[in-house]
Amino acid sequence: MAFFIFSLLTSVGLVYWFDFTGFMSLPTSGAVDLVTRLSAICGVSSIVEIIPAGDDNWTVPISAVFLSYILFN
Secondary structure: OHHHHHHHHHHHHHHHHHHHHOOOOOOOOOHHHHHHHHHHHHHHHHHHHHOOOOOHHHHHHHHHHHHHHHHHO
């Protein structure tokens, strides 16, 4: 649960910081949609973190990148 909460808070903070600095722009669909998509990514990453198979230093970022590509494209 702590992994999910802090990864979600960090992700939201980074996205808004990137928008503020002009590195990337926020999706036009709204904050609720953004947080919903980030929650899905953080939730699946939390489940992957729990699975004892494989090295979570590889599996968690790979799953997050894969889901980000699906949910934000």
